[in-house]
Amino acid sequence: MTPPLVAGVELGGTKVFVLRARGTEIVERQLVPTTTPDVTLGAAREILTRWHAEEAFAALGIASFGPLRLDSNAGDFGRMLPTPKPGWSDTDIFGALAGALSCPAAIDTDVNAAALAEARWGAGAQGQEPFDCLCYLTVGTGLGGGFALNGKTLHGAMHPELGHIAIRRAKGDDFPGACPFHGDCIEGLVSGPALARRFGQPGDQIDAEDPRWDHVAHDLAQLVSTILLMTAARQVLIGGGVGMGRADLLDRVRAKVVAQLAGYLPFVTPDTIAAIVRTPALGDQAGPLGAVALALDALAERQGR
Structure with a gap:
């Protein structure tokens, strides 16, 4: 059976990937710079509309930076909540993209989606059974965190906002x-802009x-320890430019997590x-495949699976 398209x-926050996939295999992608909402979403919508006319999609998944309104019963579902990114507050992300296509669609945060992809096809799927609880952190321009919990992303009144947790300072x-x-929330301490201000130069220098x-x-390590204590996550994956760019930092974080927990877990x-x-x-x-995971879930829900 041919996988669905x-x-x-x-x-x-800086770029957009628009892609189409056969099942879990990404077959084409295009890059759009993130500028103003109208220009950025308009360009992405044009690509989706053109592709959909060539061969109709079975579903669409949108993995977006946040904060987002993800309560489907809310009047502002799919919109950007107040954000420091100029011009993006109250932007209708879901409507601008999903409204252009006649297929089921889903939206979630980029980090929740990445956690879902890692749980299904990445770090959480390397044993006999996918992990029941996995956390994905991205440390770059900001700090975001998402969870895959028992095969679903974590929502409640909102979505996780791990970047704004206050931690015990050194x-x-x-x-x-x-x-x-x-x-001095955790994002204010370790994100790329925070490191540049802390050190007086970019972190990679x-x-x-x-x-x-x-x-x-x-x-x-304070953030990771908090996540492990609060959620019992089996893994905390650290991605993003800061997270994946400095193996030496990751080694230090690991040692400090063990020391801070002091044998309690x-x-x-x-x-x-x-x-x-x-x-x-x-x-x-992880991010692009997270969008694919959301699309496949939207399709499965429409089909009653």
């Missing part, structure tokens, strides 16, 4: 943070031996920590 949109670290809402990395590792040990806190198995394909 589905479409996906991964909407990021002794001697007086960096005030860079978040416009909360100052900072020597790995700079002692200030120890504070960054402490902060990330029996499944977190020096022998297991490298498998628990790691980079995404799908690499930079």
Whole structure:
């Protein structure tokens, strides 16, 4: 049986990937720069409409940066909630993209979608059974976190907003943070812009031996420890430019997680920590495949499966 043709949109803060896939195999993708909502979504909609006319999609999945309204009963479902990204607050993401196609569609955050893809086809699917609880973090321009829980993404009143958790600061670290809402929440401490402000230069230009990395590792380890204690996630995957760009930082984070938990969680040990806190198995394909996962779920729901 030929797998269904589905479409996906991964909407990021700097770029958008529009793609079509046969089942889980991405067969074509196009890049659109993220500028204003009208220009960006208009370009993505034009690609989707053209492709749909060539061969109709079975479903569409939209994985977008947030914050988003994901309650399907809300009047502003699928819209961007207040965001520091200029011009994007209250943008109708779902309507602009799904309204152009006559097929089932789903929308979720990019990190929730990436967690779903990793749970099904990546790091969480390398054993006999997919993991029941997996967390995906992206550390780059901002810090976002999503969960795949028992085969579904995690929603409630909203979606997870891990980037704005306050953590216990390292002794001697007086960096005030860079978040416009909360100052020294975790995003304000370890995101790309926060690192540039903390160090006075971009993170990729900072020597790995700079002692200030120890504070960054402490902060990330605080977040990971909080996630493990609160959710009992089997894995916390750290992606994004900061997360995947510095293996030395990841090693420091692992050591600090073990030290901070102090043996309280029996499944977190020096022998297991490298498998628990790691980079995404799908690499930079977790986001695009997350959009595919959302599309396939929308199709399955329409078919009553």
